[in-house]
Amino acid sequence: MDLSYSKGYEDLRAEVRGFLAERWSPAEDRDTIRAFRLDSIAAGYLYRSIPARYGGAEQEADPVAAQVISEEFARASAPGEVQGISTEMLIPTILERGEEWQKQMFVTPTLMGDMVWCQGYSEPGAGSDLASLRTTAELDGDHWVINGQKVWTTGGHLADKMFLLARTEPEAPKHHGISYLLLDMDQPGVEVRPLKQITGTAEFNEVFFTNARTPADWIVGERGEGWSVSRSLLRHERLMVGNPARSDALFRSMKKLVSTITIDGRPAIESPEVQQRLVQLEGWLETQRCSGYYQSTKELKGESTGTLGLTNKLNNSNFAQRIAELVIDLIGADSLLAPNPESGKRPGNERWMNQYMGSLGIAIAGGTSNIQRNIIAERGLGLPRDPLISDDRS
Template sequence: MDIQFTPEECAFREEARAFLRSQLPAEISTRVQQGKRLSKEHQVAWMRILNERGWLAPSWPVEHGGTDWTAVQKHIFEEECFAAGAPRVVAFGVKMVAPVIIKFGTEAQKAHFLPRILSSEDWWCQGYSEPGAGSDLASLKTRAVRDGDHYVVNGQKIWTTLAHYADWMFCLVRTDPEAQQQRGISFLLIDMNTPGITVRPIITLDGEHEVNEVFFDNVRVPVENLVGEENKGWTCAKYLLTHERTSIAGIGQTKALLAKLKLVASRELRNGQPLLDDPLFRAQIADVEMQLMAAEMSNLRTLAATRDGGVPGAESSILKIKGTELRQQITYLINKAVGTYSLPVLEEELGYGCGAELLHTDYSSAASNQYLDMRKASIYGGSNEIQKNIIAKMILEL
């Protein structure tokens, strides 16, 4: 693979940079770079700016509002967004359920949901994991029983990211308890305002309310909200997960974190010398940078292979493992480098209305919070241990 960008790709990079300089709100980019909270309004504002330019859903077919970007252009744009301090696009609608609707949904579902995802009128959450069904997703227990032109749903989902903001959930439910596990599952689209749905917050290790428990008590879902065939939702689930795991590789985000690590190491002093002058610490930085370069090449190869509508195989699991491990390594090194400045960030520093001067420096702010938050990266999207099993089965045919 030729790793040199073509003149056209370099021109596209400049176009992306110009767009970000002119359109990315300074307040939002500052909050991202300082590790401060983004409200739903911040996220929606940025997604609508992208949509107005036609750049919100580059992986969608053009006829549904996507771009005709190549895999390399998508990679370049993601990289430039993270470098500029742009928020990561909330994936559940644009990058996860939308591709499933496009591939398996009815024409009515495409006509209704896709424009509303693009406009950010509807926000989505993912109803996959359950208390007894996380890594072994096919053992899920949430039931959906057909009752005329509705399904009646009962059960519980857990670790449901942003469910407290979501308008809709794409949800795996068991519609045939007698069938083989994977064959008795269906893929439903559930309006979160339906009576019988309760959302309870889970506060994570870094003090954030990002994930939730969701309970279903006789929730009635129209049959028209079934995607694909009844009892064959596992096909939709696998298709979605391959896209999610490739996205979790987060090459652009990892490169931005690496740049922050280098900045920290160039400013932090040990015995009067920049930490970057310490040969042992410098070797650790070099190690993660070499691993990142290898992951980037693998990511580009995978994207190139899927540009004609194909689905990544074991590569998505490999990239998920490597991408999350690298981000954990880098946030650990940042946390280690800033020393006492890595004490947990005060609530008032993270808050939406904080106007006071930060007690932490511009480059070490929220170091510990990022480190703690990144601990979960090797679990969500299917734990890395499970990904290794998937790789073994797909490549070694075990």
């Protein structure tokens, strides 16, 4: 099996490398990063699949070219596309299912990070069984009036807007009575209450709606068809979580740390046990990478990625957890150190405990690992459906 890139792609790599050497020098400030992103879009490197009229680079679909570009951006630690819920989940959905005016209004500012969204799906009692959600939206003239509660809303305290699922047809069967709405967070009817996590931070929120209002046409897809819109979004969420580039970056960062740690006065990297675990992890990573290449090839040919495409999220969350476990085993109590309250200085290694706890969260977000296994078993392997459960998040 020859996994090297063809000459055309190696030429592209050299071109991207030249561009980065000329245009990118590490910077923190928002304006420099923004200008660099705009240059990168103009060069055809970022947001390649998004039409130019919505702020993208509008390039022909070529997953291998996209892979080469993202490898080079990662190598240079240059800011690539804005990542996260807004760009990787909402934007593909608006492009797929939204009205033209919605694309014009929401896509460009979101791509540039100027408009930040949160996802209002889960509710108390409606997570895996999402279709049981009870938040309601009723039309009142030219506005929807929304009442109810969401939970686990990542970044809700920072978001400008929310995409949410609400029940608009209370009489319809549960999957058919839901609509997919967009909402301004900054209004009296929306109350955001942060949830303090075990890590000490508060990234999630409860969000309460009391007669919150949103214009009648801030709906994606038809009224009552939000369930099918949300299905395309979850597919994007799982692709986002399953991206092998994330595992790669994590593995490199772990390897760098492990090469600086000592055990009983000797470099940890010389310990046979550590070596064995590293080799196992590298094996997983290479498997994921090859699986990524295989899936890209299939996509290039317009073929289905089959069962393999269903396994990405599960594999990626398992991998992140194993990496963090290895580091925590090696650095022990260091992983528990909090930032010094006087100097505010961070000891540095606490990020691995956060990484570990975060990896447990990733195994739940966007459809739990149990649900993923059900999907792989039923849709991928053709096994019978478990008669005792209903996997509504699939």
